[in-house]
Amino acid sequence: ELAVILTGTSLVPEQPFDLQEGDRVDITVEDIGTLSNGVTTV
Numbered sequence: 001e002l003a004v005i006l007t008g009t010s011l012v013p014e015q016p017f018d019l020q021e022g023d024r025v026d027i028t029v030e031d032i033g034t035l036s037n038g039v040t041t042v
Helices: none
Strands: 024-029 034-039
Touching: none
Parallel strands: none
Antiparallel strands: 024 034
16 A cells, blocks of 8 residues: 655745745645644744
8 A cells, every 4th residue: 555645836826925934834634634834934
């Protein structure tokens, strides 16, 4: 059994679109769980 999960850009949002400090990106896969990433400036 094989599962491939891709989380790259699947579309180009309208401009202006930028993730900002403090934003959170959540990716949920049913029956598996949620991957949650916070955005920070480096």
